[in-house]
Amino acid sequence: MTQTADQILFEKAKRHIPGGVNSPVRAFAGVGGTPVFISRASGAYMYDTDGRAYIDYVGSWGPMILGHGHPKVIDAVKAAADDGLSFGAPTPFETTMADIIADIVPSIELVRMVSSGTEATMSAIRLARGYTGRDKIVKFEGCYHGHSDSLLVKAGSGMLDIGEPTSKGVPADFAKHTLTLPYNDVDALTAAFEKFGDELACVIVEPIAGNMNMVIPSQDFHDTLRALCDKHGVVLIFDEVMTGFRVGLGGAQKHFNITPDLTTFGKIIGAGLPVGAFGGKREIMECIAPLGGVYQAGTLSGNPLAMRAGKAMFDELTKDGFYDALSDKTAKLVNGLQALADKHGVDFASCHVGGMFGIYFNKTLPQNFAEVSKCDSQKFAKFFHEMLKRGVYLAPSAFEAAFMSIAHTDEDIEKTLAAADEAFAALV
Ligand code: PMP
Numbered sequence: 291m292t293q294t295a296d297q298i299l300f301e302k303a304k305r306h307i308p309g310g311v312n313s314p315v316r317a318f319a320g321v322g323g324t325p326v327f328i329s330r331a332s333g334a335y336m337y338d339t340d341g342r343a344y345i346d347y348v349g350s351w352g353p354m355i356l357g358h359g360h361p362k363v364i365d366a367v368k369a370a371a372d373d374g375l376s377f378g379a380p381t382p383f384e385t386t387m388a389d390i391i392a393d394i395v396p397s398i399e400l401v402r403m404v405s406s407g408t409e410a411t412m413s414a415i416r417l418a419r420g421y422t423g424r425d426k427i428v429k430f431e432g433c434y435h436g437h438s439d440s441l442l443v444k445a446g447s448g449m450l451d452i453g454e455p456t457s458k459g460v461p462a463d464f465a466k467h468t469l470t471l472p473y474n475d476v477d478a479l480t481a482a483f484e485k486f487g488d489e490l491a492c493v494i495v496e497p498i499a500g501n502m503n504m505v506i507p508s509q510d511f512h513d514t515l516r517a518l519c520d521k522h523g524v525v526l527i528f529d530e531v532m533t534g535f536r537v538g539l540g541g542a543q544k545h546f547n548i549t550p551d552l553t554t555f556g557k558i559i560g561a562g563l564p565v566g567a568f569g570g571k572r573e574i575m576e577c578i579a580p581l582g583g584v585y586q587a588g589t590l591s592g593n594p595l596a597m598r599a600g601k602a603m604f605d606e607l608t609k610d611g612f613y614d615a616l617s618d619k620t621a622k623l624v625n626g627l628q629a630l631a632d633k634h635g636v637d638f639a640s641c642h643v644g645g646m647f648g649i650y651f652n653k654t655l656p657q658n659f660a661e662v663s664k665c666d667s668q669k670f671a672k673f674f675h676e677m678l679k680r681g682v683y684l685a686p687s688a689f690e691a692a693f694m695s696i697a698h699t700d701e702d703i704e705k706t707l708a709a710a711d712e713a714f715a716a717l718v
Contacts, residue, residue, distance in 0.1 A: 296338065320667070354695055356607075398570060405588055410436075411531070428494070431471065469486065496529050501690065527550060528548070529553075535558050553569060624647050634717070647694065673714070677706075681709065
């Protein structure tokens with residue numbers, strides 16, 4: 291049998307890249323088959339190496355909120371490149387970016403730029419430990435916060451596709467400081483704080499989970515978490531790498547009206563260039579070097595290309611009506627998918643906030659990781675491939691959220707729904 295272009299490229303990639311990919315979810319481990327190799331993207335579409343178009347609902351896992359190759363972002367990157375790629379010295383663009391973030395997000399008094407979400411969460415945790423003088427941290431089952439040692443314990447995202455939620459190579463001496471609780475469970479939270487509250491440095495949470503598919507926790511969960519952290523002097527870290535500037539301009543903290551002590555942001559800030567950030571209360575942030583004794587640094591941190599691309603993106607995000615338009619698009623797609631699933635008699639549930647959505651092959655909406663893991667992942671895999679065949683690119687895993695961009699037109703959404711009508715039919 292002749293090989294497809296993607297199969298040939300995947301074989302070649304595997305010669306010198308572990309598993310042929312530079313990040314595990316890209317290998318299609320959760321859905322089977324060969325990954326699509328992308329050569330370029332524009333607006334709502336990605337194109338493979340044969341020039342075949344796909345309507346993209348991954349958006350580079352979130353940052354492509356304006357769609358791919360937005361002209362103002364590309365112009366900003368080109369202008370920045372003309373001025374030099376990296377200086378290892380302060381630039382005014384970093385100050386502009388810090389001001390933008392602090393203006394939009396009231397909990398941010400000081401913010402430090404890094405180059406990835408992993409660095410942001412890893413640094414925020416070190417800072418919380420340095421600030422409190424305590425070692426133990428709490429995370430929640432199915433939440434993913436990047437690949438630093440303390441956080442790869444019962445984690446989500448690609449860890450779930452390979453069926454090993456706790457990574458090999460994490461020393462038991464590190465893992466023992468990470469307590470993992472069920473997500474969205476007020477009783478478990480209260481019990482854990484009763485036992486360990488005064489030993490905890492921080493709690494890190496995806497305020498809306500996006501790495502075990504999408505789970506929107508209850509307001510009570512967030513209110514209880516905030517109150518318990520206050521009572522026991524525990525730093526509350528909202529990991530908004532996925533939700534920040536995505537579920538709404540003010541992120542999930544605005545959605546739930548919670549003021550975290552620290553917040554981590556990721557890729558969206560740089561409009562697709564490598565970037566992350568962590569920030570929050572002045573008193574805590576002042577513990578970082580050069581002001582304080584918690585060390586954190588980065589040669590490429592605050593990179594001028596990323597800062598100037600991000601500035602161009604924020605100019606669009608802050609325009610009146612941006613998030614209403616984005617939410618309307620997401621609602622149209624998700625409600626359309628639900629109606630089609632109902633028509634075909636397929637068990638299906640969905641949720642969405644702003645430009646982020648989750649779809650499940652299950653009668654009801656899962657509320658935590660245990661419920662997500664009971665959804666029909668084989669049906670998801672089949673649906674994924676039926677959609678891919680019809681030119682729709684969904685996240686290649688039943689454990690990931692999906693993303694809408696402002697560049698998706700009504701026509702793109704209708705095309706997606708027409709493909710879904712056939713894909714659901716193929717499932718029954
Ligand atoms: N936190 C969350 C909530 C994430 O979704 C991710 C990655 N998707 C990370 C942290 C890690 O970010 P990065 O991949 O940029 O290191």
